[in-house]
Amino acid sequence: MQLRTAMSTSRDPVARGRELGTEFAPQFARTQALYLDHFDELGIRAEVVRGIAERSRAALAAWAPGLAAEADAIADAAQVERWRVAAVGARTEILAAAPQAVSECSTAVHVGPGQAAESIQTWDWHDFLVPEGLLWEFPSAAGLDVKLFTEFGTAAKIGVNSAGLGLHFNILSHVSDSDAGGVPVHAIARRVLEEARSIDDARRVAASATVSASTVLTVFETGPAGSRAASLELSPAGVGVVDPEADGWLLHTNHFLDPELCGGDTIPADSTTRERFAHLDAVRSALAGLSPAARAVAACGGQGADADICMTPDPALPRVEQWATLLTIAVDTEAFALDVFPGRPDEAAAGLTRF
Structure with missing residues (x-):
């Protein structure tokens, strides 16, 4: 995956x-075509895809x-039908119609009194x-600066804001998921990054959305007294909150x-x-206090590419x-930055790029 970067100065x-759609028109057009083909490959009928997207x-x-107006402006500038960009933005909601499509992601966050939050995700x-993926920085209408990683067409995936709040994103699957077409979970992540100055704010934003697909937003904050974290598990059946263990670690996969929610x-x-x-x-226990690159490699536990958290396609x-x-x-969250490497954690020994 090639990482593209963009910086916007407008809060509108x-x-x-319009800026994104103009600058990255080929990427938005290509991504929607790839996803529509993928939905077809999964056996999700075209009319179902469009219905959920709309x-x-x-x-x-x-x-x-x-956020809806921004997505429409992207589509118009990229000369792509609006519903097609909306289909990428709602790709998790559409994939809920094909549960076998759940992806694999792994997140670890360490927090505690008197320390900044430390995190790693694959x-x-x-x-x-x-x-291609997008690293994007922009100011929000709520007065916060935001840095995030996402796909071309989804509102957000992983990011940080200038209030010292960070967010990781893992997909989940629940019996209550449906094709009802709720608020896209990627848009919930985006609004958290744009508005939330605390975990409590993030929980309020997340709980205000009606969803049709499940996901977990692991949010964490660093302030003068130290750092805190919580995993907000979202599903149509409700919102669950998972706190860190006594040693400060909060782990989440899929x-x-x-x-209560695990029963479904x-x-x-x-x-x-x-x-x-x-x-x-x-x-x-071996991950705290390391640089991002060292933490990524240590997360493999000495197993390198054979570690369970490293995925390599099986042809x-x-x-x-x-x-x-x-x-x-x-x-x-302390330095308002993302450290990224486009590949597996065992390959990140040479260092992650700071954005």
Whole structure:
């Protein structure tokens, strides 16, 4: 995956969307075409895809009009039909119609009194869907500066704001997920980054959205007294909040941890989510106090590319069952920065690029 960077100075969502759509028109056009082909490959009918995309776009317009206007401005500037960009923005909501499509991501955050938050995440997805990703910095209408990583068409994925709040993103799957077309979960991540100055703010924003697909936003903050974290598990059945362990570590992969919501977990049986969680649990004591690059390598536990958190596509499997670690990323809430490497954590020894 090639990482593109952009910086906007406007707080106006239409102006920002027009800027992005003009500068990256080929990327937006290519991404929507790749996703529409992928949905077809998964057996999701074209009319179902468009229906979910349009319902999710309407839900977004009611919940966050600025984000809907930004997405429309991107589509218009890139000369792509609006519903097609909306389909990428609602790709998790559409994938809820094909539960086997759940992706594999692993997150670890360490917090505590008198220390800044430390984090690491692998983002695992299909490499054929994301030839390019976006690192974007912009000011929000709420008065915060935001830095984030995302795909071309999704509102946000992983990021940090100038209030010292960071966010990691992992997909989940729940029996209550449906094709109703709720607020896109990527847009919830975006609004948290634009508005939240604390975990309590993030929880308020997340709980205000009606969703049709599940995900977990692991949010964390660094302030004068130290750092805190919580995983906000979102599903149509409700919001669960998972706190760090006594040693300050908060881990999450792709299964529910909330005691009530976990009963409705529908993660596919062949997911490696529990193995990856166990791996992070086994190595967590060796991850604190390291540079982002050293933390990424240490997260492999000496196993290198064979570590459970490292995904390499298996060409013997059907394409839709091939997973790759496309990004290793750490969020620095104290310095308002993202440290990124476009690949597996075992490959990050040479260093992550600071954005």
